[in-house]
Amino acid sequence: MKSILCLAALVILIIVASCTYSSAQTTKTFTHIEQMAPWKSCDVCSGSGGAGSTATHWQAQFQSTPSLSGASSEFYFGGTAPYSSALWWEQLGALPSASHFTYDLQFFITDATAPQALEFDVNQSVNGKKYIFGTECDLRGANKGYWRVYDAVLHWQNTGVACAGITANSWHHLKWELERTSDGHTHFIAVTVDGVRRLVNRYYTPRASSTSELNVAVQTDGNKSPNQYSVWLDNVTLTAW
DSSP states (O other): OHHHHHHHHHHHHHHHHHHHHHHHHTOEEEOOGGGSSOOEEESGGGSGGGOOOOOEEEEEEEEOSSOSSSOEEEEEEEOSSTTOEEEEEEEOOOOTTOOEEEEEEEEEESOTTSEEEEEEEEEEEETTEEEEEEEEEESSSTTTTEEEEEETTTEEEEEEEEOTTOOTTSEEEEEEEEEEOTTSOEEEEEEEETTEEEEEEEEEOOEEOSOOEEEEEEEEEEOSSOOOEEEEEEEEEEEEO
16 A cells, blocks of 8 residues: 555656656746847937937946846937837847746936936737837826836727836836737736736737737936936846746
8 A cells, every 4th residue: 555655656746757857848037138249229219109209329238337137238318309219129039838928137227307208118019919028117298107017909908007106226026918819808916016016917919910929128318308318227137937
């Protein structure tokens, strides 16, 4: 009897170990994305309808200050056109098997009153659809002080979740939990800022796409009378499974 019980226990352990190993094998973590090959960027394409104004913008990697890791990445925004913007993104390669994402980063801004909004995105294109996990902290707009998320049909939606407490000259830790659902929607699960987690639980519609990709992005938005400012990113991580 003891031999049978031991054998049964061993079988259970093997099954559990196999499941754990299989799960671990399907999880992909990209770390220090801010240090990867220089991010692509655009200004005009980030405007309304992909036809915005030009803006002065550049990225400077491997900055020792301000930095947490010793090699942050600076994203500079300037220019004079009202409500201009600049978008940066880093391609991570197609990962069609992934449907859950955690976008985890730390950011530092020199002037919290300068941006119209700060945007942090994950984009996945798979099976003929583009899932835009667009998120932004509205700092000066109609939804000032709240997180907005992107719906490909109705565009930006106010979540009612506060993004207050974004102060200048200090590091803030941001984490978004996201899902591509089995029925083909973007699911914004929750957002955590400086250790405080808030449920969002919003579902929205993707748009058509013929590509296959996975990337992370950050966008700097200027206000009506744009002021120049910089945002530093550090410890940028995307976990996908």
